[in-house]
Amino acid sequence: MDKRQIGSLSVSPIGLGCMSMSHGYGPSDEKTSIQLLNEALDVGYDFLDTATMYGGGKNEELLAKALKTRRHEYVLASKCALFSKDGKPTIDGRPETIKAQCEASLQRLNTDVIDLYYLHRLDPKVPIEESVGALSQLVSEGKIREIGLSEVSADSLRRASVIHPIAAVQSEYSLWTRLPELKMLAACEALGSTFVPFSPLGRQFFTGKAQEADQLTQGDIRTSNARPRFEADAFAYNRKLLEPLREVAQEFNCSLAQLALAWIIALPNRAGKQTLVPIPGTKHIEYMRENIAAANVHLPLEVAEYVSGLIDDDKVVGARYNEAQMKVMDSERDRD
Template sequence: MQTRKLGPFTVSAIGLGCMNLSHAYGHPVDEAEATRLLLRALDCGVDFLDTAALYGFGANESLLGRALKGHRQRFVLASKCGMTGVNGKRVIDGRPATIKATCDAALQRLQTDVIDLYYLHRLDFAVPIEESVGALADLVQAGKIRGIGLSEVSAVTLRRAHAVHPVTALQSEYSLWSREPEIAVLEACCELGVAFVAFSPLARGFLGGQLVNPQKQLEAGDIRLSMPRFEPDNYVRNLQLLPAFRSLAAELGGTPAQLALAWLLASKPEMLMIPGTRSIAHLEENLGAYRLQLDAATVAQLDSMIHPRHIAGERYNQATFAEIDSERFNTQA
């Protein structure tokens, strides 16, 4: 087990993203099965759990509240506001009143008195970041949250937010095939003392090596089916990168998923990551990444083996890109 600093907390470097238990990856997991997974994660030493008001439109927070009641002191809890479900539709709303109301509802669903890390899930382009962060600062003052986070924002936005109130963490997609944080955000986090949390560190399952045909293997409604990288023609091209990756993992005595996480652990020693899974077997497999000790040459080999310049398709479609603030390669600096 390796640990990382997250503001005032020390947590497992590999946490658990809870989204796919309730949201975006097909049908929600049976609650008894999800509860077993969450409790097994705690027993394995995973003590950083990530959820959001958006996930299942509150269902994921409610799941954690029920499943982990009585275990609250065993983990650091992160959730998110600013993007929720309203009348069955996803809505981005960073207005202070909405943020505060979302937090109050989340505390009830999570069955806790305080959320350790509360992210603004998306920047609301209609609301200055200073106003949204001001509302989060009020929640800190009120004792309802302990730290402020931001998700999928640019380095410029991070600096503006940090000037209002210290930001504990910034969360964005980061893996061998998604490197946008390298443009500016990682440097800004280091400069400001902000923890960086990588979501989708397994490239939404691609780097696990078992997703061969998304159109056949994924359930209807799975968010990946709307992502350009998972479109048939692009995915066939992307699969060509996996044989060498699998071979290197086997050579090092690990699985592809373990190698992907070990690359993050070795190349960015200050970084946290929150892979998600519905499977206890995959949870335990992911934690085996701690055993892979990669030298600098292997890190460099992986860096060049799978890189966005080799990947066919963007990570999001254009409608989603229009909603996020983070930097993009070849489109903005």
């Protein structure tokens, strides 16, 4: 399997988002998650993504428990600054908070170093230079190897890069969420930052197995902050957009999910290189295996461009987040 670079780190072209095993998508089973994580390494994943926020640290503990003898086999990414306080998401990007959260994550992960450590969300009360300055100190101390940013604007990335090289930017990107195409993908290319798409399957939408919000279990983020596209009327409309994608998937003898992932990893930058590293998340072993197999689906550029035109933000009904959630995002909000 070809590797892709995130700063000094070499990773599989598709990583594994671990959030859903502890957070955001209803109940999960620890025994199954431990089996999934081990089988993921066996079938080719070597880039695992977690965060302080996921399950209030429980997700980090899960990785440490499941893979305690296999730490050398994967690149570990975690995140700071976003956490739950009194049951509510809280953003604190002060240097002292970042350093304290890093120490706590190192303990939960049972590791001496985190390979890639993201600022999970930009704190509007703290200049990004201060937050990245704290991360830079953690690099100097050998506690983290590379610095990442999540859901930031291209301007914030440029400001951060003055303080320290930013190895990765993680933001939502999929066939129906194309916001990074406005400015971020070009900014990452110019600054040497790898773009890491999360929710590349549109929160299960591009598997063809998703349900509308009212049919989902309590605790699923698609019933709350990510609800707009899963509301009954919006969902009924959006599902129709999958039909031409099914035809392409059938032509390439792959699943809808594999097509959506193959589209991302096939996209070239302006230099003609394929650099994106999507991190689809799942708590189901069969889906984990299905997703990594997308690396074997090779879409010609003309097919990727055709797929790009079948669905995008302008064709979809509903925003990716509700209004309250969008207010805490630093990423570009307008299609200008």
